[in-house]
Structure formats: structure tokens, C-alpha cells
Amino acid sequence: MPQPLSAKESSLFRQVIRNYEDKQYKKGIKAAEQILKKNPKHGDTLAMKALIMNSLGKTDEAFALAKVALQCDMKSHICWHVYGLLYRAVKNFEEAIKAYKFALRLEPESPQIARDLALLQIQMRDYQGYVTSRRAMLQPKPHIRQNWTALAVALHLSGELSEAEHVLTAYEESLKNPPSKSDFENSEAVMYKNSLIAEQGHIQQAYDHLKSAGKQNLDRLARLELEAQYLVQLDRNEEAAKIYRNLLDRNSEYKKYYDGLVSALSIKPTDHEALMAIYNEYADKYPRCDAARRLPLDFLEGNDFEEAANKYLTRMLDKGVPSTFANLKRLYSDSSKLTVLPKLVHKYIEHKESNNEGDEVVKVNGDTSKGASAAYYFLAQHYNYHLSRDLEKAIEFADRALMLEPTSVDIQMTRARIWKHYGNPIKASEIMEQARTLDTRDRHINTKAAKYYLKNDDNEAALKIMGMFxxxxxxxxxxxxxxxxxxxxxxxxxxxxxxxxxxxxxxxxxxxxxxxxxxxxxxxxxxxxxxxxxxxxxxxxxxxxxxxxxxxxxxxxxxxxxxxxxxxxxxxxxxxxxxxxxxxxxxxxxxxxxxxxxxxxxxxxxxxxxxxxxxxxxxxxxxxxxxxxxxxxxxxxxxxxxxxxxxxxxxxxxxxxxxxxxxPKSIDAQIAGFEVYIRRSMPQLPYHDIPELIGFSEKYLLALKCLIAASALDREHPKIHEQIVRFKLAIDEDSKTLPSQSQDAIKSEFTLLSGSDTTAFNNAYLSKNKDNIKATISGFKVRRTLSPKSASEVEKSIVKLVNGDFITFDEAKEGLELLKSWKSGQAEAFKASAADKWPKALAFACKESSLPVR
Missing domain, CATH: 1.25.40 (Serine Threonine Protein Phosphatase 5, Tetratricopeptide repeat)
Known part of the structure; x- marks a missing residue:
């Protein structure tokens, strides 16, 4: 039990608490020391002093003092509560919860301890414990709406949706007077209850509730969206279509509303004529609307697509919109559209040049034509894009656009990106710096310049630019x-x-x-x-x-x-x-x-x-x-x-x-997991997913778990191919030290290697992935590992890859780094061949002295 104090010291103790709450820490420590002079073992005072010291940054001393306080008074809820607060301050929430629970046993009626415990339980996602705490907090104060809402949230998060709805209904029924229409808290509670009903699949009930209780809801946009959504699910399409049209009148650029209207009108995705009727309606109704003109390009095909795309491109290029390519590049996943779009832009340029009597530089009233520069800029981005990359053409069109608009920041930025893709980070950062000087107050271009300096490994220059902001x-x-x-x-x-x-x-x-x-x-x-x-x-x-x-x-x-x-x-x-x-x-x-x-x-x-x-x-x-x-x-x-x-x-x-x-669905994470676990001797993660392997070495167990997960995501991934062979070699090497039970278990789980011949397995992989450079390099690495005598042959084979049609710049860099790591004499031959193919790339420069000075 807490130790008793005299009236004067009790007043001082209350002052200590007030000083802590008011952040008057020096006064609080002074008052606490006055109490401790006469009562040096008063646990509550020691605990409060520890809490104040922690607020002053003296964490170690605070913990030491809190332990002394507990030793002086183990049955004081204040001491245990403070101990929990200290653990909470250092983010050790598990220990804080234990301390709070002990304090609550000593003082079950304390609302402060109960609230602190509940907050930590939801922080740690202990939903069942949170439900229990919120029920206990509701009982003494049922008149406070917040307690009912908190219990509903706890039940919702723990998966008890119907109970959560029932709690909100119980509070509503307990009200003697209905809340005012301007009560924001009630408005949100109504919409939250509606979401609980809908989440249970009771769409008709949710719609009825929305039309009754939610009729005067303050969030009118959310109410309209939910109403339209429910009506579509209830097959009341005419009413839903009417609401979606109202929503489109509010915001004609929102794709979700167009999709909702199409669904409400029961238009099939293949009925392009009906779809175009809707989009044309809103394009005519709102002349400045972009979505109604852009969205049809996603589903149109053939001549219809070409006609619509031509209109859209002409409209955007005439306005000189820099983001035209960014708005259309997602269409490049369709190879036919990838071909059509640049052709239309070329035709646009030819039309502009013919109207200007063949001159490439087009002037309108003495000013550079936005249309011509925007078209050149579009083509520069098109040829710089990874699906249509031709860097020579990209730089050509970027230079043409720059001649028309020499002060354009966007064009200079694209030129910098082109040089980055050339493999020349020095030149890229120089051009991006030129772009930055065109508008030194623009944060976007400044951050881009800093990023390019970092890619050029010039950290000080990047930090200097960022220091401006x-x-x-x-x-x-x-x-x-x-x-x-x-x-x-x-x-x-x-x-x-x-x-x-x-x-x-x-x-x-x-x-x-x-x-x-x-x-x-x-x-x-x-x-x-x-x-x-x-x-x-x-x-x-x-x-x-x-x-x-x-x-x-x-x-x-x-x-x-x-x-x-x-x-x-x-x-x-x-x-x-x-x-x-x-x-x-x-x-x-x-x-x-x-x-x-x-x-x-x-x-x-x-x-x-x-x-x-x-x-x-x-x-x-x-x-x-x-x-x-x-x-x-x-x-x-x-x-x-x-x-x-x-x-x-x-x-x-x-x-x-x-x-x-x-x-867990990230293949890179699973690959990294294999690499870490195969190197560890004492892993610390559970292995419940493969219980039959409990007797097997944990090191191999967890590596195998990652390998199986990664192979399920992409069986042909080059890294996974390497890891399968490495895993086989590792367990074969340790076969004598592994118990027979473990060997039997791994044989039943490790089925990724077809057969037991790793050489045949690797040859089959190489034959299957002839056109995949990364897979081929991976296969060569495995071949060199399996047969060290073939090292010279493997290195020569990697050099031959440079002259292939499928190899990319990044793959060539990977091949060069691999040869260097092997200390291969073929590295210089590889570099020379790569330099012929990518003459502007610094990674393949033959002499370090030939590199530009930074």
C-alpha cells in the first residue's frame, strides 16, 4: 500500500504532480526532494521524481530511481504506472503493458491507467485485449460517446462487425434527445456505422440506413458516392446512373465516376460506340475536360483509336502541354498503340512545317510555336522511353525542341535523362545543373539537380543545392x-x-x-x-x-x-x-x-x-x-x-x-532472405510453416523456406536458379554431418532441382533461356562453379554476349563487373566491345584519363 504522508507533504506531492503536468520540471524536482528529506523511501515521490528526470532526458537515472521506488513500495499503483510510462517512453511497449496491467490490478478503478493500457494494446495490435479494456472503460462512464465508439472500433478491428454495429446502435437508443444536424461527431459516427453494415454484406440495410440516418450527413460527397455504389449493387441502375451524373457534374475529371456510370448503364466493355457516346457527351458539355478525351484511348482500337488519338494529340500539342507524353505512356503496353502515337506526332510536325513553307522553326506572331516544340519534346520522351528507346533520335528531337524554346526547363531535364540513359552521369548532371539555373527558385528542378549530382557521386554539390531549402x-x-x-x-x-x-x-x-x-x-x-x-x-x-x-x-x-x-x-x-x-x-x-x-x-x-x-x-x-x-x-x-x-x-x-x-510476395526480399540465412549459423525466426523439418538445421531450413517462396513467385528468375544449385551443393557438402531424419525431410521438401545432376539442370536452363541475357549470365556463373576447369570458356562466352542483339546497357555492366570479380583476363576485351556498342557510356571507357573532369 502507498505510504502515508502528512498533510503538508501530501500537498507537496500534489504540487509535484501539477508541476509535471505543467512541464515545470525544476520546481517538481525541488518539491519532490523536500518530501524525500523526511520520507527518503516514499515510493510514489521517488516514482514521480523518476518521471520528471526522464522528461529532462536522464533516462538511465530515471529507470534506476523507478526501480528503487518499486523496491520501497511494490504495491503502489503509482510506482507501477510510472514504470510503465518509462518503458513507453523508450518504445518498449511489451514491458510497459506488463507494468500497466500490474498497476491496474492494484487500482482497478483508475481511468488513467486503463486508458494508457488500452492505447498500448491497440498500438501493439492486441485486439482482444483492447476489446476487454474498452469494455471495462465503458462501464463506469456510459454517458460518454467516445467510450462507445472506441468499443465499436475495437470490435471492428478484431473482426466482430455485427457486435460493433450493435454497440453503436445501443448508444443511439440510449439518447433522450437526437443530436443536432451540425454535430460533426454524430455525422461521422453515422457514416462509420454505415460502413460496418456494408462490410458485413448487408447492402440493402446499408442503403436504407444511408437514406434515413445519413440523409443529413455533413459529408455529402461521401454519401452520394456510397448511395450510387449501393444502388449499382442492388441493380437499381437508373437511380445509380442519375447520381453518377450528378457526381460527374461536380468533378468531370474523376475516372471512378465514369466507371460507375458505365456500370450503372450496363454497358459492356466491348461496346465502344456506347462508351464513346458517354465520353463525347461530357467532352462537349465541359470543353476544358481532359478525362473525357483521354480515357477512351484506353479501350479504343484500330482506326477508332487512331482518330481519337489524333484529335487528343492535336489538342494537347497545340496548347503546348509538357505532360502529354506522361499522360499517354501507359498506352505503350499495347504494341499497336506504341506504333501509332509517334506516327501521329510525326504527321503533326509535317503538317506544321508544310504550313510554314518547309521551315523547321515555326513562328506565330513572332513567338515560337508551342505546337512544334511540344511535338519535338513528345518525340524526345518517346525515344527515351524504355519500350521505344533510341537515344540518338531522342537527343536529336530534344535539341530541336530546345532550339525553339531555349529557356525550357522541361526540355533540358529530358536531355539530362537521355544522357543518364547513355551511361554518362557526369554529362547528365551538368545538363541538369543548366536546367536548374533557368529557375533557381523551383524546388522540383533543384531536387532533380541534387539527385543527378548524387548519381554522379558528387555528394557535396547535392547537399549544397538542398541547403538552399x-x-x-x-x-x-x-x-x-x-x-x-x-x-x-x-x-x-x-x-x-x-x-x-x-x-x-x-x-x-x-x-x-x-x-x-x-x-x-x-x-x-x-x-x-x-x-x-x-x-x-x-x-x-x-x-x-x-x-x-x-x-x-x-x-x-x-x-x-x-x-x-x-x-x-x-x-x-x-x-x-x-x-x-x-x-x-x-x-x-x-x-x-x-x-x-x-x-x-x-x-x-x-x-x-x-x-x-x-x-x-x-x-x-x-x-x-x-x-x-x-x-x-x-x-x-x-x-x-x-x-x-x-x-x-x-x-x-x-x-x-x-x-x-x-x-512476402516480394521476390527480391525472398532472395535476400536466402542469402542471409544460408550464411547464418544460428537463425532466430520460427519455422512453423515447415513443421516436418524441425529436426533439420535451422540454417538450411529458413534458407529453403525463402527459396521455395521465391520460386513460387518466379521459377525462372536467374538468382533463384543460382540459389537452387548453391543450396544443393551446400547440403551435399554437409550431408555427412546431417542426421538421416533431416536428410529425408529435405528430400521431400526440396523438389526444385529436377533430378540430381546439377550440370544437366544448368544446361537445360541455359538452353531454355537463350534470349535472356541475365539468365544466360546466371547459367554461366553456375557452370563455372560446377566446373572450375571451364572458367576460360565461360569468360569467353560472356564476352560474346556483348555483340548480341538482346543485351542492354545494364546487363553489359553486370557482365563486366562479374568478369572483374573473377579477375578475368577477358575483362578488357569485354570492355572494348561494350565501348564500341555504347561509346558515350563512362562505365566502358578504356582509360580513366579519358573521363571528363568533374
Whole structure:
């Protein structure tokens, strides 16, 4: 039980609580110390002092003091509650929940503890526990609508839709007076209840509810959309069509409304005449409407498509719309449309030139014709596009467009992209810089210029440009501000650049920052669990919960995670002497240089440790940012400690686990999983999916699990082909040490290798994928592994690939890197052949001195 205090000290204790709530931390500590002078073992006061110290950034001292408070008074709900708050502050939600539950046992009637417990349960997606907590919170305060809504949300998320609907109905029936029409919270609750009814499949009931309770709903647009949707599902198409026409009058650019109207009118996708009647109607009704003219191009074919596309292109090019190609490029998936569109643009140019008596440069009232420059610009983008790539023509038309509009930022940007596809990042960044100088206040072109500098590995120039848009007073400069603003595209590109340069520490630092940003996003939802209920934004809250559940599927995370895993794999495979890690094949000079670097890295790591120790002894002093908020100082700004890891596979798991958990359909994630698990000796993931392999080595078990998952996604993927053979060789090598039960189990599961002859399996793969360069290279790699004597023959075969018709620039780069990794004498021959095929690409330049100076 809490220790009793005198009246004066009880007043001081209440003052401590008020000081904490008002963020008057110094006063709170002073008042707490006054109590502790007479009652040094008063647990509640010690706990409150610990809570205040944690707010001051003294986390370690706060935890130590909280443990002392518990030792002084194990049965104080305040001590346990504070202990939970401290764990919550350091994001250890599992331990915080345990502390809250213990506090709630001691004080079952505490609304504050119950609320804190409920918020953590929904944060951790403990839906059943959340339902229990919300039921308990509803009982003492049934007059508060928020408690009823929260219980309905808990039931909804746990899958009990009918119970959730019943809870909302029970509250509505308990009201003596109906809510006012302007009650926003009631309006949202009505729409939320309607969504629950519809989600159960009761469409007629949902429609009736929408027409009655939702009739005066404040979100009129959502009500109309739902009403039209329900009517279509109920086969009341005439009424639905009427509503969709009203919606199109509100927004004639929204494709969803056109699709809804087509569905309501029961028009078949093949009935192009009826479809065109609808689109022509709205094109005539709204002359400035683009969707009614663009959407028919998706389904029209043949002459009808050519006629409609010609009208659309003429209209857009006459206006000089720069985004015309971007609006049409999705049509290129149809080969016939890919052929028609550039022909129409060429005809447009011929028509313009004939009207101008054959002159290429067209003038209208002394000004450059928008139509001609827009047409040239369209063709430049067309020939730069990967499905229709002809870079020589692309640069030709870009130059023509630039002659007509020399100050066009868009045309200069496209020229830079063309040079990027040529394989010349230096030239590309120079042209993008020229484009930037045309409009230095435009953030878009500035960020593009910075991105191209990063692709050229000029990190300082990129950061200088980005510094134009950051706060100069930020502690740590522009880079720190970009991190604070979570500018992930820059951080990712910066990391990729450092990875290319071999600066693994800095690269890992950037990719770890991306990982931490997603952790912050995961944690930031915590405040919305109470905010959304308080403001009545239930539908948006449910959407946020579902979005957070698939947060790690975002490309920003997956790209950064895969890059980080790749670096850790390199560190694992090629550790350098003295515990410092690096990449690449090493000559004698490289070894000497890297030993120097290793020595420097050790000194930097030791200095960082000394600085960290000194900082800890400085009474936890914190740096303050531009807003005066405390900010922790980074003790490893260059990633030295990250690159010097002695357990790279364990560190890689931090990135891999979310990938496999939230992106199981990503073949790249499964491939990365195999590479990590096959190198690990003690994996830490469960293996419930293949229970018959429990007796088998976990190392091979989890690698096989990823291999099976990846092969189910794409059996012919080059990397999977390599991994199948590598897995077979690995288990054959360890066959003597594996128990017989494990060998029998793996034989039953590992059916990817047809037969037991790996050489025949590889030859069959090569024969099947003759026109696939990546698959061919993969097959050659496997052949060299299976038969080291054939190394010379394999290397010559790879050189021959350069002269093929199917090889791309990226595939040629991959082939060259492979030969270099083998230290092959054929690398120079490969480079010479590639240089003839891609003369503008710097990757195949024969002499380093021939490269342009940056």
C-alpha cells in the first residue's frame, strides 16, 4: 500500500504532480526532494521524481530511481504506472503493458491507467485485449460517446462487425434527445456505422440506413458516392446512373465516376460506340475536360483509336502541354498503340512545317510555336522511353525542341535523362545543373539537380543545392535538417552513392536512417489512437490503422533495406584484417591502403567511444535544435561502428525481418532472405510453416523456406536458379554431418532441382533461356562453379554476349563487373566491345584519363 504522508507533504506531492503536468520540471524536482528529506523511501515521490528526470532526458537515472521506488513500495499503483510510462517512453511497449496491467490490478478503478493500457494494446495490435479494456472503460462512464465508439472500433478491428454495429446502435437508443444536424461527431459516427453494415454484406440495410440516418450527413460527397455504389449493387441502375451524373457534374475529371456510370448503364466493355457516346457527351458539355478525351484511348482500337488519338494529340500539342507524353505512356503496353502515337506526332510536325513553307522553326506572331516544340519534346520522351528507346533520335528531337524554346526547363531535364540513359552521369548532371539555373527558385528542378549530382557521386554539390531549402540555423547543417524533415529520397540516393564509392559506413548510416524513419512513422500513430476518437474522425482512423499495418511494404523501405542487406553480405563475405570490413578485390597497394584505413577507423571508433563516455559523464547534457527542443547527439555520424560490425548477418536481420513479414510476395526480399540465412549459423525466426523439418538445421531450413517462396513467385528468375544449385551443393557438402531424419525431410521438401545432376539442370536452363541475357549470365556463373576447369570458356562466352542483339546497357555492366570479380583476363576485351556498342557510356571507357573532369 502507498505510504502515508502528512498533510503538508501530501500537498507537496500534489504540487509535484501539477508541476509535471505543467512541464515545470525544476520546481517538481525541488518539491519532490523536500518530501524525500523526511520520507527518503516514499515510493510514489521517488516514482514521480523518476518521471520528471526522464522528461529532462536522464533516462538511465530515471529507470534506476523507478526501480528503487518499486523496491520501497511494490504495491503502489503509482510506482507501477510510472514504470510503465518509462518503458513507453523508450518504445518498449511489451514491458510497459506488463507494468500497466500490474498497476491496474492494484487500482482497478483508475481511468488513467486503463486508458494508457488500452492505447498500448491497440498500438501493439492486441485486439482482444483492447476489446476487454474498452469494455471495462465503458462501464463506469456510459454517458460518454467516445467510450462507445472506441468499443465499436475495437470490435471492428478484431473482426466482430455485427457486435460493433450493435454497440453503436445501443448508444443511439440510449439518447433522450437526437443530436443536432451540425454535430460533426454524430455525422461521422453515422457514416462509420454505415460502413460496418456494408462490410458485413448487408447492402440493402446499408442503403436504407444511408437514406434515413445519413440523409443529413455533413459529408455529402461521401454519401452520394456510397448511395450510387449501393444502388449499382442492388441493380437499381437508373437511380445509380442519375447520381453518377450528378457526381460527374461536380468533378468531370474523376475516372471512378465514369466507371460507375458505365456500370450503372450496363454497358459492356466491348461496346465502344456506347462508351464513346458517354465520353463525347461530357467532352462537349465541359470543353476544358481532359478525362473525357483521354480515357477512351484506353479501350479504343484500330482506326477508332487512331482518330481519337489524333484529335487528343492535336489538342494537347497545340496548347503546348509538357505532360502529354506522361499522360499517354501507359498506352505503350499495347504494341499497336506504341506504333501509332509517334506516327501521329510525326504527321503533326509535317503538317506544321508544310504550313510554314518547309521551315523547321515555326513562328506565330513572332513567338515560337508551342505546337512544334511540344511535338519535338513528345518525340524526345518517346525515344527515351524504355519500350521505344533510341537515344540518338531522342537527343536529336530534344535539341530541336530546345532550339525553339531555349529557356525550357522541361526540355533540358529530358536531355539530362537521355544522357543518364547513355551511361554518362557526369554529362547528365551538368545538363541538369543548366536546367536548374533557368529557375533557381523551383524546388522540383533543384531536387532533380541534387539527385543527378548524387548519381554522379558528387555528394557535396547535392547537399549544397538542398541547403538552399533547409533552415540555416539547424544544428548539424543541411544534412541534419533533411534528416529531421525525413527527406527519404535524398537519404536513399545519398546512401546508394556512398555504396557505389565503397564508403560502407556512410551508406549503412543512410539506410539505417530510413529504417529509423519508418520506426518513427510506426510510433507516431500512438497519439492518433486517442486524438481520432476525441475528434470523432473514425473512418480516417480505421484507414490509418490499415495503412500502418502494411507500412513496411513501401518502396522507400524495401529499397533501402535491400541495399543495406547487400552491404552486410559483402562485409560478411570479405572481411578485412583487424576486424575492419570492406569490399572489392585487393591488390598489394589496396591492402596497404586499406590497412591504413582500418587503423584510422579504429582510432575514430575509439575516439567515438571516449566521446560517448565523456558525454555520459556530463550529467546527460543535450544539444538543442533550432526550436529549442532537446536533441541527442549522434556518436557515430560517419557510420564507422556500423561498418566495423563483427556480426553483419545479425545486423542484416534488422532490415530483413520486416521485409519478409510485410512483403512476402516480394521476390527480391525472398532472395535476400536466402542469402542471409544460408550464411547464418544460428537463425532466430520460427519455422512453423515447415513443421516436418524441425529436426533439420535451422540454417538450411529458413534458407529453403525463402527459396521455395521465391520460386513460387518466379521459377525462372536467374538468382533463384543460382540459389537452387548453391543450396544443393551446400547440403551435399554437409550431408555427412546431417542426421538421416533431416536428410529425408529435405528430400521431400526440396523438389526444385529436377533430378540430381546439377550440370544437366544448368544446361537445360541455359538452353531454355537463350534470349535472356541475365539468365544466360546466371547459367554461366553456375557452370563455372560446377566446373572450375571451364572458367576460360565461360569468360569467353560472356564476352560474346556483348555483340548480341538482346543485351542492354545494364546487363553489359553486370557482365563486366562479374568478369572483374573473377579477375578475368577477358575483362578488357569485354570492355572494348561494350565501348564500341555504347561509346558515350563512362562505365566502358578504356582509360580513366579519358573521363571528363568533374
Amino acid at each position: 533547409t533552415r540555416p540555423e539547424t544544428v548539424g547543417g543541411p544534412l541534419a535538417d533533411l534528416h529531421d524533415m525525413q527527406c527519404m529520397w535524398f537519404i536513399t540516393e545519398d546512401g546508394n552513392s556512398y555504396a557505389r564509392q565503397g564508403k560502407l559506413g556512410l551508406a549503412l548510416k543512410r539506410f539505417t536512417t530510413i529504417h529509423n524513419i519508418f520506426d518513427v512513422w510506426q510510433e507516431d500513430q500512438f497519439d492518433f489512437h486517442s486524438f481520432s476518437l476525441r475528434k470523432g474522425q473514425i473512418r480516417a482512423y480505421i484507414d490509418m490503422i490499415r495503412w500502418e499495418d502494411c507500412l513496411r511494404e513501401h518502396p522507400f523501405y524495401s529499397n533501402a533495406a535491400l541495399s543495406a542487406i547487400e552491404i552486410y553480405l559483402k562485409i560478411h563475405d570479405k572481411p578485412l584484417p583487424n576486424g575492419t570490413n570492406g569490399i572489392g578485390e585487393e591488390s598489394a597497394e589496396d591492402i596497404v591502403e586499406k590497412k591504413r584505413a582500418a587503423k584510422k577507423a579504429r582510432k575514430e571508433a575509439q575516439k567515438a567511444e571516449r566521446d560517448a563516455l565523456a558525454k555520459k559523464n556530463e550529467a546527460n547534457k543535450l544539444v538543442k535544435d533550432a526550436d529549442g527542443e532537446p536533441k541527442k547527439k549522434d556518436d557515430d555520424p560517419d557510420g564507422v561502428k556500423l561498418a566495423a560490425t563483427t556480426e553483419p548477418m545479425t545486423d542484416a536481420m534488422k532490415f530483413l525481418t520486416p521485409l519478409l513479414q510485410f512483403s
